[in-house]
Amino acid sequence: MSEGTEVKRAKGAGWKNVYKTLRNEILSLKLQPGQLLDEMSLAERFEMSRSPVREALIRLSGEDLVVTLANRSTIVAPIEVATFPKYVEALDIAQRMNTRLAAELRTDADLKIIARRQKDFEAAVKSGDHLQMSEANKQFHMSIANAGKNSYLASFYERLLNEGQRMLHLHFEYIERTHEGYLLTDEHQLMFEAIKAKDVEKADELAHAHTRQFQSNFIDFMRENYTTDVSLSPMRAAG
Numbered sequence: 001m002s003e004g005t006e007v008k009r010a011k012g013a014g015w016k017n018v019y020k021t022l023r024n025e026i027l028s029l030k031l032q033p034g035q036l037l038d039e040m041s042l043a044e045r046f047e048m049s050r051s052p053v054r055e056a057l058i059r060l061s062g063e064d065l066v067v068t069l070a071n072r073s074t075i076v077a078p079i080e081v082a083t084f085p086k087y088v089e090a091l092d093i094a095q096r097m098n099t100r101l102a103a104e105l106r107t108d109a110d111l112k113i114i115a116r117r118q119k120d121f122e123a124a125v126k127s128g129d130h131l132q133m134s135e136a137n138k139q140f141h142m143s144i145a146n147a148g149k150n151s152y153l154a155s156f157y158e159r160l161l162n163e164g165q166r167m168l169h170l171h172f173e174y175i176e177r178t179h180e181g182y183l184l185t186d187e188h189q190l191m192f193e194a195i196k197a198k199d200v201e202k203a204d205e206l207a208h209a210h211t212r213q214f215q216s217n218f219i220d221f222m223r224e225n226y227t228t229d230v231s232l233s234p235m236r237a238a239g
Contacts, residue, residue, distance in 0.1 A: 015052035018042065019059050026065050026076055027165050028131045033078045037066060063162050079166055081222065091164065092211040094157040095141070096204050101148030103195045103203035110147035111196055117143040118188050125185060130172045134165045140188055144195065168214070171221035178220070187213065 022042075025031040042053045057074050060066040067077045080087075102110070117140040124136040138161045145154035175184075187210050194203040 014046075014048050015055040015059075018046050018048075018053055018056035021046075022056060022060060023063075023065065024131060026060070027134060027169055029166060029169060031076050033076050033166075035076045037074045037076065039074070064159065065162070079170070084167075084218070087160070087163065088211060088215045091160045091214075092208060094153065094160055095211050096207045097153055098141075098145040098148045098150070098157050099191060099195070099203045099207035100200050101150055101153070102144045103198055103200045105149050106147040106195055106198070110143070111192075114140070114143045114147060114192055114195065118185075118192055121188060122185055130169050133172060134169045137168065137184065138162070138165060144191070147195070164214075167218055171218055174221040174224065175217050178217075184210075184213075 022031065022037070031037075037057065039050045039053050039057070043050045046053065057066055057068075061068060061074075065077055066074050068074050102114075106114075117136070121133070121136040121140050124132040127133075138158075141161055142154070142158055145157045148154065187206065191203060191206045191210065194206055
């Protein structure tokens, strides 16, 4: 193997390591919303030049996990509680449309992938690892979106799921405590069964209920843990 190839791989591994580490710390809230991400400090921390750090931050920006300010400094993207009603409205539409399409267009191969992702999520729940749980939850829903065969809707859905991962992670402990161990797994299974049966209307109904449950849990968590008033109007019924 040539020296040039080794250097090229080292550089690639460099930004990927920074990206993965920072992404996990942002999603797990170890890096708090609004926290400054200084390139120089990060370069020192990871013992590398600023170029791979900058590349990692660009990738994170593409996932809306970091924000570059007017003065060119970078911060962890805030969790905008005030805009939560608009967020959950968009999530509801994307979740319902992708799930409807999956029920209509899924193949047997798609069903195997969705079932595998559901098993992965169940294993993550049993592990108690909240970061693993939020990632497995996203992968389950993206397997449904991919079964819907519309890359535009799937891409929009993925962006919303990325944004929602921190909110989901934030109140996992609350859900576990207040629901006596129940944690989305039953809802996921019902969605899978509706998709398998090609029951489009049932899949739509379950997707809407799934979003509504996420909304309700997050609001209850915020009201229990923060003094900020979280006043949201109820979501409209599916139909």
